[in-house]
Amino acid sequence: MAQETQPITTIPPSLHGRVDHWNNLLWSVGSADIPPGEASIAGIGAATKLPWLPSARRVELLEYFCRDRVKAALAPELQDYLHTLNRNKPNYRLGTYFERLWSFAFRQHPDYELRHQNLPLRKDGKTLGELDFVVQHLPSRRCEHWEIAVKFYLQVARHHWVGPGLKDRLDIKLARMADHQLPLIRTPGVQSLLRDHGLQIDRQWALMPGRLFKPLNTLQQLSNHPFWWAPLSEFRALCQDQPPFASHEWLPLPKRAWLAPQGHLAGISAERLVETLRSTGFTQPLCIAAIDSSGEACRGFIVPDDWHRRAEAGLPP
Incomplete structure (x- = not known):
């Protein structure tokens, strides 16, 4: 680790x-x-x-x-x-x-x-x-x-929840x-x-x-469940034109920042976050927090595009 x-x-x-x-x-x-x-x-x-x-x-x-x-x-x-x-x-x-x-x-x-x-x-x-x-x-x-x-x-199948590290x-x-x-x-x-x-x-x-993180594509309103996960390609598509993802600033979270909510801090744009991950060989899930004028708005995990397949492979038949 x-x-x-x-x-x-x-x-x-x-x-x-x-x-x-x-x-x-x-x-x-x-x-x-x-x-x-x-x-x-x-x-x-x-x-x-x-x-x-x-x-x-x-x-x-x-x-x-x-x-x-x-x-x-x-x-x-x-x-x-x-x-x-x-x-x-x-x-x-x-x-x-x-x-x-x-x-x-x-x-x-x-x-x-x-x-x-x-x-x-x-x-x-x-x-x-x-x-x-x-x-x-x-x-x-x-x-x-x-x-x-x-x-x-992270929710992988209807009843199964898997750690981001798949262990x-x-x-x-x-x-x-x-x-x-x-x-x-x-x-x-x-x-x-x-x-x-x-x-x-x-x-x-x-x-x-x-916290339990649900697939982002299954959530209709983040206000009802502000914890989600998404593959990098899906997150990138959302951040190009869909609020609130395009308008938020984002904070990558070290593990000791996974506990308490974040305050109103300066972050980076979704575009910069995505391009940084794409250019550095993104291989491990990353926990991030979205920041708006009141502080933390939601929190999620960006995962590699093959993460869901690998997670499902470890589930019981």
């Missing part, structure tokens, strides 16, 4: 989307999970079995970090925290960045005590699994196991959370390992914010 320190296009970095750690923290703790509101998902049965974090808990977290005094005190600390982690243990995966935002939230919110992060469970030299977070929820006096993920999927699928992720990651703590061998750590887990939560 390309590191975030490398350019995502030959467009100057000053015209890329902005990575705002504090806004990304707010987005991470406040965004709804992606499965429950979307019916057209293969394996939706797995989603119904998962113990999704209640919305009231999410609201409490978001309200705390939205306070002006909390931001004034903690935003510089978050910057230093992430800088120190990346200096001591460099990791440019978006999932790791997301976990680090949550680690900071658990350490700073007065209702939580972080007991373990990425707790490995090993027996007889074999790793049985790993727990993302074990936290003490102080108001309820309950010890909680949280499994979290941040995911971005991930929503139904597979949901099944793994429901059938392995959450039930892990109830297996006999793991119960004894937890006792060795002095843990008695009272309840579990699943959390998976992200």
Whole structure:
């Protein structure tokens, strides 16, 4: 995977989307999970079995970090925290960045005590699994196991959603959370390992914010679903004469800018974006945000023209 320190296009970095750690923290703790509101998902049965974090808990977290005094005190600390982690243990995966935002939230919110992060469970030299977070929820006096993920999927067939890198699928992720990651703590061998750590887990939560991107040619109004994907040739045709694509400015987004919406920033024209991609041997999906006078208007993935064929080839028969 390309590191975030490398350019995502030959467009100057000053015209890329902005990575705002504090806004990304707010987005991470406040965004709804992606499965429950979307019916057209293969394996939706797995989603119904998962113990999704209640919305009231999410609201409490978001309200705390939205306070002006909390931001004034903690935003510089978050910057230093992430800088120190990346200096001591460099990791440019978006999932790791997301976990680090949550680690900071658990350490700073007065209702939580972080007991373990990425707790490995090993027996007889074999790793049985790993727990993302074990936290003490102080108001309820309950010890909680949280499994979290941040995911971005493109709709390929009616019920199948695939990661832009073609290495991930929503139904597979949901099944793994429901059938392995959450039930892990109830297996006999793991119960004894937890006792060795002095843990008695009272309840579990699943959390998976992200975005679902639908094929652009299936959307009648972007205002109803402002997340889309399109092959480069289709995007180029739309940008030649069809508003709003021709009139928007566009921001290529590095992965850490995939979370919070972008503000009103200077971008580039659709024509320049397309010609840059065509001239540089475009081979990997690119996340972009459309900017108008009020900020981010919509967001999408431009994909190589053969991406859909390759994505369909990986689906079950």
